[in-house]
Amino acid sequence: MGKYNYDKSALAGLGVGDFLNEVKVREAHIAAAPAEEIKSVYNANILAGRLHPDYQQARIAEIKNEPDAKTFTFVQDDENGTGALAYFRAGQYISAVIEMNGVIITKPYTIASAPKAALGDKNTSYMITVKKSPDGFASEHILNNWKEGDVIMFSQPLGQFYYQDLRDAKNVIAAAGGSGITPFYAMAAAIADGTEDFNLTILYGSRTADSILLKNELAELETKAAGKVKVVHILSDEEKDGYEHGFITAEMIKKYGSGDYSVFACGPKAMMDFLKEETEKLGLPGRRVRFEVPGEFGNPAGTQGYPAEAAGKEYDITVIVRGEETKIKCRSDQTLLDACQMAGIPVTSDCRSGLCGWCHSRLVSGDVFMPESADGRREADKKFGWIHPCAAYPLGSVTMEVFPNV
Amino acid sequence: MKKYDVIVVGAGNGGLSAAAYFARAGKKVLVLEKHNLPGGCATSFVRGRFEFEATLHELCQMGDGKNEVGRVGAVRQLLDGYGLNVDWVAVEEAFRTIVYDPEKGYDVTMPVGIKEFTAAMEKEVPGSGKFVQCVLEYGRMLCDGVEWLAAHNNEPGPLAKIEMLLKYGDLMKVVPKSTNEMLDRIGLPEKAKYIFESYWDYISANSDQMSFAVYCFMTYTYLTQKPWIAREKSHEISMAFDDAIRKMGGDIWYNTEVDRIDIKDGRVKGVHLKYGQYIECENVMCNLMPTVVFGRMVDPAEVPEREKKLISARIIGQNCFTLYLGLDIPYEQLGFKAYDTFVRFTGDNVKQYESFGSLDTHRDYCVTIINEVIPDCSPEGTCMVQFAKFYTDDAFRDVTEEEYFKLKDRIAREIVEHFEKITGIDLQSHIEELVVASPVTWARYLGTPQGDVYGYSPAGWDGMFPRVQSGHKLDHTVQGLRFCGGHGTQMDGYSQAYLSGAEQARYMLEEM
Numbered sequence: 001m002g003k004y005n006y007d008k009s010a011l012a013g014l015g016v017g018d019f020l021n022e023v024k025v026r027e028a029h030i031a032a033a034p035a036e037e038i039k040s041v042y043n044a045n046i047l048a049g050r051l052h053p054d055y056q057q058a059r060i061a062e063i064k065n066e067p068d069a070k071t072f073t074f075v076q077d078d079e080n081g082t083g084a085l086a087y088f089r090a091g092q093y094i095s096a097v098i099e100m101n102g103v104i105i106t107k108p109y110t111i112a113s114a115p116k117a118a119l120g121d122k123n124t125s126y127m128i129t130v131k132k133s134p135d136g137f138a139s140e141h142i143l144n145n146w147k148e149g150d151v152i153m154f155s156q157p158l159g160q161f162y163y164q165d166l167r168d169a170k171n172v173i174a175a176a177g178g179s180g181i182t183p184f185y186a187m188a189a190a191i192a193d194g195t196e197d198f199n200l201t202i203l204y205g206s207r208t209a210d211s212i213l214l215k216n217e218l219a220e221l222e223t224k225a226a227g228k229v230k231v232v233h234i235l236s237d238e239e240k241d242g243y244e245h246g247f248i249t250a251e252m253i254k255k256y257g258s259g260d261y262s263v264f265a266c267g268p269k270a271m272m273d274f275l276k277e278e279t280e281k282l283g284l285p286g287r288r289v290r291f292e293v294p295g296e297f298g299n300p301a302g303t304q305g306y307p308a309e310a311a312g313k314e315y316d317i318t319v320i321v322r323g324e325e326t327k328i329k330c331r332s333d334q335t336l337l338d339a340c341q342m343a344g345i346p347v348t349s350d351c352r353s354g355l356c357g358w359c360h361s362r363l364v365s366g367d368v369f370m371p372e373s374a375d376g377r378r379e380a381d382k383k384f385g386w387i388h389p390c391a392a393y394p395l396g397s398v399t400m401e402v403f404p405n406v
Numbered sequence: 407m408k409k410y411d412v413i414v415v416g417a418g419n420g421g422l423s424a425a426a427y428f429a430r431a432g433k434k435v436l437v438l439e440k441h442n443l444p445g446g447c448a449t450s451f452v453r454g455r456f457e458f459e460a461t462l463h464e465l466c467q468m469g470d471g472k473n474e475v476g477r478v479g480a481v482r483q484l485l486d487g488y489g490l491n492v493d494w495v496a497v498e499e500a501f502r503t504i505v506y507d508p509e510k511g512y513d514v515t516m517p518v519g520i521k522e523f524t525a526a527m528e529k530e531v532p533g534s535g536k537f538v539q540c541v542l543e544y545g546r547m548l549c550d551g552v553e554w555l556a557a558h559n560n561e562p563g564p565l566a567k568i569e570m571l572l573k574y575g576d577l578m579k580v581v582p583k584s585t586n587e588m589l590d591r592i593g594l595p596e597k598a599k600y601i602f603e604s605y606w607d608y609i610s611a612n613s614d615q616m617s618f619a620v621y622c623f624m625t626y627t628y629l630t631q632k633p634w635i636a637r638e639k640s641h642e643i644s645m646a647f648d649d650a651i652r653k654m655g656g657d658i659w660y661n662t663e664v665d666r667i668d669i670k671d672g673r674v675k676g677v678h679l680k681y682g683q684y685i686e687c688e689n690v691m692c693n694l695m696p697t698v699v700f701g702r703m704v705d706p707a708e709v710p711e712r713e714k715k716l717i718s719a720r721i722i723g724q725n726c727f728t729l730y731l732g733l734d735i736p737y738e739q740l741g742f743k744a745y746d747t748f749v750r751f752t753g754d755n756v757k758q759y760e761s762f763g764s765l766d767t768h769r770d771y772c773v774t775i776i777n778e779v780i781p782d783c784s785p786e787g788t789c790m791v792q793f794a795k796f797y798t799d800d801a802f803r804d805v806t807e808e809e810y811f812k813l814k815d816r817i818a819r820e821i822v823e824h825f826e827k828i829t830g831i832d833l834q835s836h837i838e839e840l841v842v843a844s845p846v847t848w849a850r851y852l853g854t855p856q857g858d859v860y861g862y863s864p865a866g867w868d869g870m871f872p873r874v875q876s877g878h879k880l881d882h883t884v885q886g887l888r889f890c891g892g893h894g895t896q897m898d899g900y901s902q903a904y905l906s907g908a909e910q911a912r913y914m915l916e917e918m
Contacts, residue, residue, distance in 0.1 A: 005543050008576075010540075010591040011579050018581075019579070029868070034715070038714060038717050041702075043805065044845040044856050047802065047846045164815070164840055166837060285734055286455075322659050380638040380644075
């Protein structure tokens with residue numbers, strides 16, 4: 001036809017018969033195949049299920065008292081369907097589902113124990129340490145109520161606060177405060193048993209020598225790790241021989257860090273804020289400084305960009321779940337996630353820091369305040385009006401659609 | 407509870423497209439998605455100050471009409487028709503392809519545009535230009551033919567078949583032929599052939615098994631209509647779908663996993679949700695692989711014999727290992743320039759495919775740098791470099807829980823060190839964020855067997871053309887149940903999944 005300028009000789013000997021027969025050939029292939037049982041699960045699927053279970057049921061096997069805190073050891077609860085706890089990376093957390101006065105809330109806790117303790121099919125365990133915190137309803141509830149034999153539901157292991165040798169320096173200076181020791185305890189244990197291989201110097205800030213969490217256990221790990229783990233205690237409220245005094249400052253980090261090193265920080269929000277300023281003085285590139293997610297932002301009043309007139313109010317919130325509307329209230333210093341969970345609407349959530357995105361919800365109408373430092377949304381979420389209610393505060397009446405998984 | 411005309415299970419690319427199609431047709435549609443986000447593969451994630459694209463390399467058939475052939479791509483028409491609010495960005499190059507064989511190696515960047523592509527090939531392989539021209543003329547014919555077929559809903563009636571024979575007899579001749587055979591018949595020199603076949607990473611069949619027509623059509627389309635991406639990553643496309651579907655009256659429930667599809671006497675009755683609810687509905691569109699649905703979501707007594715046979719005859723496509731790096735160095739200073747690069751030990755993809763089956767033998771990967779196309783896709787002074795390795799078999803079959811994290815780290819390190827070695831670039835001094843997704847990760851998010859990302863291999867008998875001709879009736883075995891997605895008739899890829907969703911929704915509407 002001359003419409004196309006290609007060399008027709010390449011088609012020599014070719015007919016259209018094969019094309020017209022293609023469906024027949026396909027049918028013949030299907031007809032010739034065995035009608036065997038369909039295999040849809042392979043090793044990658046099995047591993048995915050083991051490493052990332054929807055939920056884990058764990059029973060409290062042991063409780064150890066710590067200063068203003070308790071360390072709980074959990075074991076798999078076969079009877080409730082968890083045959084083995086999920087393996088994880090030292091530094092990851094699990095989100096606990098806590099039933100409290102008839103409402104269900106979730107709170108993240110770092111797994112303090114070594115990943116090895118969760119390996120295999122039998123006798124898997126996690127250890128978490130819960131410290132009393134001044135305005136922590138959940139921690140108070142846990143310390144007062146959780147007892148041996150109780151079964152608690154957890155998420156799969158989550159979070160990115162773990163060592164990666166391709167990214168991090170071989171020497172890591174850990175800056176820890178209070179229960180923020182837990183990820184480093186797990187890392188130290190993983191180094192001691194050979195799961196991880198890097199040098200970890202833990203600068204651990206406590207108020208007094210008596211308030212140090214996991215003190216003896218840390219000393220044991222230090223010995224076991226044969227030079228790869230070093231623990232330095234820093235006391236803010238006490239001067240004592242054998243202890244550093246004051247806060248974890250840039251000077252302190254410099255004293256223990258030399259050559260190429262990474263700084264990992266985990267602790268109460270005030271300490272993390274202080275450390276952000278201190279680590280900046282070190283002049284390290286951003287990739288050498290890593291902070292664990294900070295936890296709840298807290299009262300947004302006074303934050304840059306927060307409208308002063310919004311403070312101290314309570315707003316009407318309409319929450320849509322699978323087409324059904326519920327009216328609830330939310331104080332202006334309360335996150336929308338918190339208001340939902342307190343009202344018995346089990347919005348999914350893990351990090352409660354605005355960052356992991358698990359609570360991703362649709363803002364139908366109304367205005368909310370999202371602190372910049374806790375706004376971990378994707379760019380397109382902003383374009384289409386989606387929010388992370390764990391770090392969003394109402395500035396008036398709000399209608400939102402949320403997506404519980406129960 | 408509200409009554410729905412149709413339920414879409416899975417808000418991946420195919421499911422979203424189908425849902426939009428139903429909603430636009432005035433049907434009450436409910437989308438059920440087990441994750442908290444739409445898109446399936448089409449998503450992004452945030453780490454530190456970076457937002458990484460999860461999977462999108464480039465969309466095909468997205469021409470905006472302002473190209474040399476003046477053609478508005480079929481996928482562009484479809485997505486515009488849904489009213490998607492997406493800021494599309496064209497990629498101004500075809501690909502860079504590096505073969506690191508010390509003797510037969512090359513490193514070539516191929517431009518878009520027929521003339522430009524042909525000239526670049528002529529320059530790299532003197533004397534190949536006229537053959538490339540010929541191949542792309544076939545491409546032009548194939549593109550017209552595919553459009554003609556689409557205008558006849560891929561099912562030309564008896565009269566139209568005669569017209570097809572007259573107009574597109576050549577298309578019919580080349581469809582059953584493999585890419586290698588046709589390129590050899592045309593006389594393309596070996597090296598030019600290898601360069602031309604660089605896109606193979608994206609298709610789970612080698613060039614001895616892949617239809618020339620499909621491969622040539624795809625390449626011609628990329629060259630004339632350009633590859634396209636979304637400014638705010640593929641999450642923008644998925645969120646735009648969510649927005650459009652709701653505006654057209656559809657509902658989408660996230661975190662809502664469908665556990666079982668209720669089928670009685672060969673007819674869909676409804677779906678059971680994992681948390682207990684049952685929703686009655688006589689029409690269910692699955693954006694899930696039939697292997698998964700018939701393997702574990704349906705009463706075994708209701709699985710048609712044909713499905714068992716079809717599934718056992720098919721080969722799972724490819725699974726994938728991806729590595730995402732956020733670097734604290736500006737793209738201009740990286741010392742490597744290209745949006746999409748295929749790094750291979752040989753240009754011969756048949757040999758490549760033999761090596762893709764296991765962790766020990768697999769050596770190749772592709773590299774994507776969005777900053778080349780969208781300079782401000784990452785913060786100032788940074789860039790993002792992403793790698794993908796595709797495995798043709800159950801590559802993680804023997805991996806234990808204990809060695810899993812170490813293995814991920816090992817493969818990531820191998821990729822980085824290899825790339826550093828062949829390019830002389832220092833990546834390791836700049837890694838600020840690092841994320842790895844293995845076949846296990848994909849298995850977790852997609853639920854596909856082996857963590858498969860490409861559906862079923864479109865090799866030989868199960869290629870695109872026979873699939874398309876079977877997708878209306880022959881592969882439809884349960885009343886009220888249809889399938890769409892990257893495993894569908896149109897093969898893998900975003901564009902193909904969108905087309906598949908529309909195609910299957912159109913068929914389902916006929917039956918509703």
